[in-house]
Structures are given as structure tokens and as C-alpha cells.
Amino acid sequence: MDKIRGKVWRFGDHVDTDQIIPAERLVAENLGCMDRFIFEKVRPELAGAIGDGDIILAGKNFGCGSSREHAPRSLIQAGVSCIVAESFARIFFRNSLNVGLLLVECKVDAAEGDELEVDVSGGEVRNLSSHKTFQFPPYPEFIRDLVAKGGLMAKIKEEQR
Amino acid sequence: MNRPKTIAEKILSQKSGVDAYAGQIVEAEVDYVMVNDVTGPIAFREFEKLGMEAERDRIVLIPDHYVPNKDIASAEQAKEMRDFARRHDIRNYFEVGRTGVCHQLMIDEGFAAPGRLIIGADSHTCTYGGLGAFSTGVGSTEAAAAFATGRLWFKVPESIKVELHGAFRPHVGGKDLIIRIITDIGVDGATYKAFEFCGPGVANVPVADRLTIANMAIEAGGKAGIFPCDHLTVEHIKDTVKGDYQPVSADDGAEYCQVLRYDLSQLEPMVAFPHLPENGRLVKDADVVIDQAWLGSCTNGRIEDMRIAAAVIKGRQVHPGVRFLVVPASPRVFRQMLEEGLMQVFMDAGAYISGPTCGACLGGHMGILAKGERCVSSTNRNFIGRMGHKESEVYLAGPAVVAASAVAGRIVRPEDL
Secondary structure: OOEEEEEEEEOOOOOEHHHHOOHHHOOHHHOOOHHHHOOOOOOOOHHHHOOOOOEEEEOOOEOEOOOOOHHHHHHHHOOOOEEEEOOEOHHHHHHHHHHOOEEEEOOOOOOOOOEEEEEOOOOEEEEOOOOEEEEOOOOOHHHHHHHHHOOHHHHHHHHHO | OOOOOOHHHHHHHHHHOOOOOOOOEEEEEOOEEEEEOOOHHHHHHHHHHHOOOOOHHHEEEEOOOOOOOOOHHHHHHHHHHHHHHHHOOOOOEOOOOOOOOHHHHHHHOOOOOOOOEEEEEOHHHHHHHHHOOEEEEOOHHHHHHHHHHOEEEEEOOOEEEEEEEOOOOOOOOHHHHHHHHHHHHOOOOOOOOEEEEEOHHHHHOOHHHHHHHHHHHHHHOOOEEEOOOOHHHHHHHOOOOOOOOOOOOOOOOOOOOEEEEEEHHHOOOEEEOOOOOOOEEEHHHOOOEOOEEEEEHHHHOOHHHHHHHHHHHOOOOOOOOOEEEEEOOOHHHHHHHHHOOHHHHHHHHOOEEOOOOOHHHHOOOOOOEOOOOEEEEOOOOOOOOOOEOOOOEEEEOOHHHHHHHHHHOEOOOHHHO
């Protein structure tokens, strides 16, 4: 899990959670099959095309808008391994930590279809198609610890013991 | 030690027992944790996996997004919340008839109050900053954690000081100010930060407008939008607030990462064009024909908003090409509208009035847009497909502009009628 390789799906700035999964899909009966609905209003072809381990590459403020935790969960269900973006919206960031979706805050130059390698502990994103590299700083210690423990619920369970 | 603090730093210090400043991560005790029918089910599953006792007096369960049940799937979902409340003996569950848009209900039922720390699995939980609370949106898993422990971790945010001067002109209000601010700083202009409002103009901003402004702090990426507590706040909550509360004010000399200044008297009616709240323009420069006008939501579904809209539409008729939907945000607002004769005003004008629900604000039900349709809406988001078809359009504005536009059939100011 330290190094992740995947194909890039390119997005712009301010991708909101309504785009990731629309509100009308947010009913409990869909919780197990949310991958079917990702980006259905903006890029309907994506749900079937995203492969296991693929990487979403975006600009600023990825995941803005609603607090729906369905957004990172649906991307995990679709097989997305990691999201690399210039910046993330706050609630989406926290939700992703808790459900185990890897987020990397880094400005990366890559085209759709490029192959990226994300070296989490090395703090580097490598574009294997263009051979460019990009550095990112590590998370603060508290957050590294939270992720290492497996998210908030795992941390609470551990503290209960 | 004891360096001066912002309101955010003070509340998070008090609730964590740590002398905390911007950038620090603290674990703090929350006064209330709220979930709605959409975010609840994930929280219920996560909480029950823990096998812990519920912190039942802190938990507030409010069905609002898809109730009254829209279809079978939402009926099952609403039932999950009802069953969870029974299973864990949670008193603060609000059944249809007593429920409303969660943030308005949190105020009407007296959970929101100055100095409190409140989290909710709904991004607009920041609304209660209008009363001087530190309140913020979280995910379902975080809400579940607080169900079990009554606590959550917070990174103490830096604060942007927003200094207000002057007073609003007629037909201008909180919605116009917050659209102006978001347009100025962008939809990520306050990411990870809190707004703190201050200055002599605050006293001229009615509490309902403060709630509208705080509500949309999230649309600039903000974690909170906090007003100081003053006599208007105390007056606003005195009949409804539960328990004691401790107002918190900022210290002189507290550190802010940015200062913004606004003269309220210089503001004009604003409208945010699709598909981001930062696309604010002056209403007088807009030339947009509409199919629907929607008045309601946690942003502008309060009695004050209903009065403003009713005053504009009284004696006039909704344009034949427009559906005007009026959705009071809570039973209390609904009842006040009845008592004040506002229902009569809206019905005489040809508006449709419904009971409280989030409904069409998020594209749920009760007013979904068809392909190519345009809606001027008193809500908070105009994202792609937010209220329906991906090729429909949402224009965000305040209650006076929504009502005037319903009459004109295009987006206008009341003075243009």
C-alpha cells in the first residue's frame, strides 16, 4: 500500500460531491452499489470505465459541497485507489481518512490515461508516462496516526480495549 | 500563555480543556451531534458495529431530506432512523409533523445556542454560527464516533475577520452579503478556516440574516461562520433555547489570517449564476427568464424570509410561465405564516405552499427541474444538476429577489416590478 500505480482520470477545479454521486442516489438501499452512480451527471461513461486501482487527478477544492460520506465510499467501491488534487474540501478530506480513501495534496502535471505512481512514504508522485516527478509534504502526525490505525472507528475501538 | 483568542479558538479551548490556538489539533466534547435521514443510515451502521452505549442526550435525529417519504426507498431509509431512535431510546427524534429542515429545527427546538460546540452530518451545520455557536459539518462516521464518545477531533481553524459597517438598504440582506463575499474570495477562499463577523454593522444585521450568512460559510469552503452574541441573539432564542448557554466573544488582539471589510449600505441585490456560488452578479445586470422560483431551505426558509417575500408579492400575481414554490423550513415557521396571514398572501398570488422539507433544494423531490429549465432559488447551491436534470440551471438569490422574479417571470429586483 506504500506505492500505488494507476491510470489517470483527469478532472478540473471544484468537483463537488453532487457530481461525485447525486443526491437522488443517497438512499440506504444503494449503499452497497454506489459505484454505479459515480459522476453520472457529468461523465456518465466513467462508472463502467474506471478500473481497479485507477487514480483521479484533479485541481483545487476536490469534494466541495455536501458532507455526504457516500462520495468517498462510492469512489472506493468503483476501485479508485487514490485521489491526487491541488487541494481538497475539508469535510471530504476528513471523510476520506475515515473510510480509507487515500488523498494526496499535490499539483501534478499529467494527461488523462497517463500512468502515475504515488509513493506515499517517499512523498512523491511520478508520472510514468512523461517521467516527471512531483513532491508533496507528509500529513501531520495526528493524521498519520489516524490513518495507520485504520480510521476513526478503529481508533475508538482500540481505545476501548 | 493566554495569548488573545478568536471565538473559534475560545470555544474549542473550552470544550477540549486545552489552551488551543489555530493549527492545533484538539479533541473536544460536543454539545450535540445531529444526523438527517440521508447521512443517518451510515452513521447508525458504524455506531452499532462499535457495540457501545449511545450518548443519547447529545444525539439529535432529524428526518428532512426525503420526508414525507418520497418513494419506497426513502420510506425504508426514514424507517431506519425511526427504528434506531427506538432501539437506543433517543428522545430527540422528530417525526413528520414535528420535523423540519434540520438546521431550522435545531434552532426552533433550542439545541443551537451561543458558545456551544455542535456537529452535524450535514454540511450546512455551520448555520448556528449565526447565534455565536461553533458548529460544523462532519461525515457520518464522525457523527457515529460522537454518538459513542460525545467527542471528536478538530483542527483549530485560522479565522478570517469580516468587519461589517453600515446597514442594509431595503430589499438587500444577508444572502446578498454572503454571495458578495463568496464571489470576492471564491468557493475555496475560506477552506479549513472560520469566518468571524464583527464591527458596528453587526448590530444592524437581523439574526435571521446572520443565520443565512453563517449557513453559506461552507460555500466558501469554511469550517464555520461565527457572529458575536448580542441582545438580538438573546431575544431571538429566549423562548426556545434548551438549558444554559455561555456566550463567547473574541479577545482584543486575537490573530486573524485575513481581514475583509464590507459597508452594508453599498450592497445591492445579488444573484449567483450557475454552476458555482462564486458566480455572483448584480441582479440589475441579470437577464434570465425563469421557469420556477423556490423559497425555502436552511438558508432562507425562516419566517423573516417569508415576510420579506410576502411583502413583495402581496397584491400581485405569479407570472403564468412560473411555478412559485414556498416551503417554510419548520412547523414553527409554518404556524407563524398561518397566524400572520402570509399563507393567504402567497395563495392569492398563485404560489404553491408545502410543509417543511429539504425537498427540491438538493434535487430530492417536490419541485425537480426538467432539462433546460431555470430556477431562481433561495437555497445555497447551484451545482450542475443540483435541483434536477443535468442541463437545468439554478440561480441563487435572497427572498425579495425570488418573490419579485416569480412575478416578473425573469430575475429582477423588487423595485423593477
